[in-house]
Amino acid sequence: MTTIVQLDVPFRQHSKAARQAALLKTFAQTRRTQEDVFWLKENAEMLNILECTGADVAPAALAPFRGFYDDIEARMEFFPQYYRFLLSLCLDLEDLGMAGAKGAALTEWVAAEGLADAELSDLQRAEARRLCARRGIEALPEDRGLDARLRAFAARSRTFAMPNKKAAYELTHIVFYLSEYGRKDPQLDSDARRSLMFAGTLAFLDFNADLLAEICLAMRFAGMDAPDVWEIWLMQQIRSFSLEAGDAMADDYHEYLMLNWFMTKAGQGGFGDHVPEGRVTFVRSRPASAPLRELSQCIYAMGRARSPDWEIMRDEVAAQVSDEAQAALIAAEASTAEFGAFFEGFARTGLRGRIAAGGAS
Secondary structure, eight states: OOOOOOOOOOOOOOSHHHHHHHHHHIIIIISSOTTSHHHHHHHHHHHHHHHHTTOOOOGGGGGGGHHHHHTHHHHHHHOGGGHHHHHHHHHHHHHTTOSOOOHHHHHHHHHHHTGGGGOOOHHHHHHHHHHHHTTTOOSOTTOOSHHHHHHHHHHOGGGGGSOOHHHHHHHHHHHHHHHTTTTSOOOOOHHHHHHHHHHHHHHHHTTOHHHHHHHHHHHHHTTOOOOHHHHHHHHHHGGGEEEEEOOOSSOSHHHHHHHHHHHHHTTSOOOOSOOOSSSEEEEEOOOSOOHHHHHHHHHHHTGGGOOSOHHHHHHHHHHHSOHHHHHHHHHHHHHOTTHHHHHHHHHTOOOSSOOOOOOOO
16 A cells, blocks of 8 residues: 655745745846856846846845956956857846946946947847946947847848747847836837737747747737736736756756746736756647747648638638648737738748749759
8 A cells, every 4th residue: 555645844935025035036046057057147137137126026036146256357358259148147137236336347348348239240249239238338339220130130020920930039028128027118010010910920920938928028028908818818828837947957947937927017917836846857848849840830731822802711721720820820810910911021022022943953
């Protein structure tokens, strides 16, 4: 006979502050070592969310970062390739209440060394500019066209009517930086707003909670209303997570952070889970498939017979995809008046010309 022993472990994280402290401790001390670049990434993301949401973090909760902060100048000098992570961590720690004022000197050093000039990506240049500006330093005084290039990328709506996760994440971060994470109007034009709608439609059809959470955040920062069906679905997804004691190196931590960040900004709480002691693994149960793949396969198989007109294609597509995909398409169509315009780009029939067939040589 099997004996089942139930342990009566007290739930000690009764307050939001206690849960924040436990989450900071697990990222700072138990998941990775500080010599791992992924430690920088995970902790920069966690602290950035707390800073951007105006979290009231107790000084004791920041104590696990004290040694890192005390040594940050040496780290910056030896690892300048990670200056954006390091600078973000330093500034957020100070702005969340850690005693010290190293951020000003670090931003001056970054600008003096011209580290932002070594960035090939406009998105990374924009992040560097924003970080330095937090301490009143101009990192790119000669680059007067950066905003225009970012806005031109965001305004090319047809980019975001086709599956391209990298482009979609870049779009959200452009809005993050232009809006200073919701602190000012990013002044998006109608094309950039349409881009967010298109990218969100794809993320919803792909059941990509991580990306859709970022898109809904970007829309909030831009003063836009995200479709109710997207936000309701996101709030449902947080229940698919479990925080477990474990040693898995790859998990769903980023999706967990983005969903809880979204819930915080939506006024729905966020970060309400009990955090186990020791190393924590963030595990999410996922659907076996997503409607987007079915839709793409269906449209591609039609070849030249496909039409950019959703009114013409609706019934034919519905007849070829699963009931689950049909339901998702109905919800996606109902969520935006621009679904027809989205589908016109998704169908990919409007290119300037067909590619000429190559002959044998």
